[in-house]
Amino acid sequence: MVATLQPGDHVCWTIGTDDEQLRVTARCVADGLARRHRIVYLTHSLLPQAVAAGLDARGVPVAEAVAAGQLRITSSSGGYLATGRFDAAAMPAVWAAEQAVTRAAGWAGLRAIGDMAWAASRLPGSEDLAGYEAGVNRVFAEGYAMALCLYDRRLFTAAELAPIMAAHPCTKGPGADEAEWEPALRMRISATPPRLTLRGEIDASNRHAVAAMLDTLAEDAAAAGTAAEVDLSEAAVYDVATITRLVRDGRRTYRLVGESPQLTKLIRLLAVRSPYAGGPA
Amino acid sequence: MTGTGLCHEALLYDSDTAYCDAVLPFLRDGLADGDALVAAVRTDHTALLRDALGADAAQVMFIDREEWYRRPAVTIAGWRGLLAQAQARGHGRARIVGEVVFGGVDRHRSWTRYESAVNALFADAPAWIVCPYDTRVLPDQVVADAHRTHPVVRDPDRRDSTGYRPPAALLPELPEDPPPVTGPPAADLVLRDVSELGAIRRTVRAVASGWPDDPLDDLLLVATEIAINGLRHGSGQRHLRLWRADDTIVCEVSDDGPGPPDPLVGYGPPPDDSLGGRGLWLVRQLCDAMAISTTAGRTHVRVAMTAT
Numbered sequence: 001m002v003a004t005l006q007p008g009d010h011v012c013w014t015i016g017t018d019d020e021q022l023r024v025t026a027r028c029v030a031d032g033l034a035r036r037h038r039i040v041y042l043t044h045s046l047l048p049q050a051v052a053a054g055l056d057a058r059g060v061p062v063a064e065a066v067a068a069g070q071l072r073i074t075s076s077s078g079g080y081l082a083t084g085r086f087d088a089a090a091m092p093a094v095w096a097a098e099q100a101v102t103r104a105a106g107w108a109g110l111r112a113i114g115d116m117a118w119a120a121s122r123l124p125g126s127e128d129l130a131g132y133e134a135g136v137n138r139v140f141a142e143g144y145a146m147a148l149c150l151y152d153r154r155l156f157t158a159a160e161l162a163p164i165m166a167a168h169p170c171t172k173g174p175g176a177d178e179a180e181w182e183p184a185l186r187m188r189i190s191a192t193p194p195r196l197t198l199r200g201e202i203d204a205s206n207r208h209a210v211a212a213m214l215d216t217l218a219e220d221a222a223a224a225g226t227a228a229e230v231d232l233s234e235a236a237v238y239d240v241a242t243i244t245r246l247v248r249d250g251r252r253t254y255r256l257v258g259e260s261p262q263l264t265k266l267i268r269l270l271a272v273r274s275p276y277a278g279g280p281a
Numbered sequence: 282m283t284g285t286g287l288c289h290e291a292l293l294y295d296s297d298t299a300y301c302d303a304v305l306p307f308l309r310d311g312l313a314d315g316d317a318l319v320a321a322v323r324t325d326h327t328a329l330l331r332d333a334l335g336a337d338a339a340q341v342m343f344i345d346r347e348e349w350y351r352r353p354a355v356t357i358a359g360w361r362g363l364l365a366q367a368q369a370r371g372h373g374r375a376r377i378v379g380e381v382v383f384g385g386v387d388r389h390r391s392w393t394r395y396e397s398a399v400n401a402l403f404a405d406a407p408a409w410i411v412c413p414y415d416t417r418v419l420p421d422q423v424v425a426d427a428h429r430t431h432p433v434v435r436d437p438d439r440r441d442s443t444g445y446r447p448p449a450a451l452l453p454e455l456p457e458d459p460p461p462v463t464g465p466p467a468a469d470l471v472l473r474d475v476s477e478l479g480a481i482r483r484t485v486r487a488v489a490s491g492w493p494d495d496p497l498d499d500l501l502l503v504a505t506e507i508a509i510n511g512l513r514h515g516s517g518q519r520h521l522r523l524w525r526a527d528d529t530i531v532c533e534v535s536d537d538g539p540g541p542p543d544p545l546v547g548y549g550p551p552p553d554d555s556l557g558g559r560g561l562w563l564v565r566q567l568c569d570a571m572a573i574s575t576t577a578g579r580t581h582v583r584v585a586m587t588a589t
Contacts, residue, residue: 173476
């Protein structure tokens, strides 16, 4: 359920109705208020006033939280689209700045709730939405901020949603029971030494998020001039493409820690090269 | 024989003498040529060859064929590894004597497909493979298929096989027999998108209750890979079904698509640079059996694994 979310998480939550959106976000906002998180709610399909009323109707003390500076409900045009277009490359810096402001004000964490309906209007720049979602994992994986990204299934096709889902470490899909849902994967990154910790299950539903974090880790390690580590002691990898990437990149960029015997076996299977055919044995 | 590509021959023999008359010169010439020598043969043939070769037998890698010929995809991977080792040791070519274990009738189709696939998968390999077929004990159909799967036959005269069919033509005519199931499935799920892969694994875990961790992890990976394969490459309504009988679990993903166009899918790995495309290859490595069939407009990818 949405109440299990923690700082560091980055969720693709697919919704089918406005009521579902308000129900899920009311729970997320209430939970954040209780944990002394600052909450930034970027809405699009609903007006900010409608979100405020909807949350209020579901028991969230909206006026009080807004007055205290703990809750900001704003239109996406003042958030993602402040420059009139979506600049995927600039967004991680925007979120990092929002995080710095929140931290400076003494809040225990930052919760971003984003209604991604604006992307369905095909604004300039939105074609790289999956790239943005993959790249922004870096900010959340530091463990102070978290994001709940709302994707309305009435606005996006399954083919459009597939790469977007895979750019998040976890997705709440249409078939999942809301009460039983748990995040599939948590990713946390630390700078010194460069270390990526993965907890949960990796598969095709989150492989792009993992790939982006592995790339980020490699960049961090190169910049620091030190070796990087990927901690897999609490992770299970059910994705051949990710294992292949670990084999391919790991040889030169990072060291695996705590891999399971099964993963060791699969890496060995995938790692052997055949000199005449160019493939693993 | 010269050249760097594959030579793949069937040796049809009906006596120890005929066997030795063909295999011993093959190996001795290989020694003279500096080739790597490998023999995955019956235990009685290992003894015959060791006796006849004397000290030279130390130059031959003898392999227990019962261990070697368990799953076609694993055997193929094994040959790739051995050829890579041979090349690393400086051998320009490998000579291989490979006696496939055709076993019971349930294995004939899989291993005939293997014999055919070898021609495509190792087309560029610097290897000369002789596959002895004992015509006294092997069924007529298996021996007849040897003419279709080997470009060259010896019985004992060595000649091009007039019945040879390239794998691209033969494999579609010899579809793998799907692993059998009985009764209704223990689970039947509709697959919609990748966010359901975790739920699929929860269902697999429930059906595989009592399995040890090691085969269970393999099964979870296999189920995830064939599910994502169906979602990505299939069309229409996708179903995942599971059956359990004792310690054997059969997992099937079906869709409304035409199935993969490449009859060799999963037998050989894609090039090194590619991150994708290894899924079905790894599935074939891990499963006891895998079959892709298309009937009445639906494609079924079915695998079987047994907890051991």
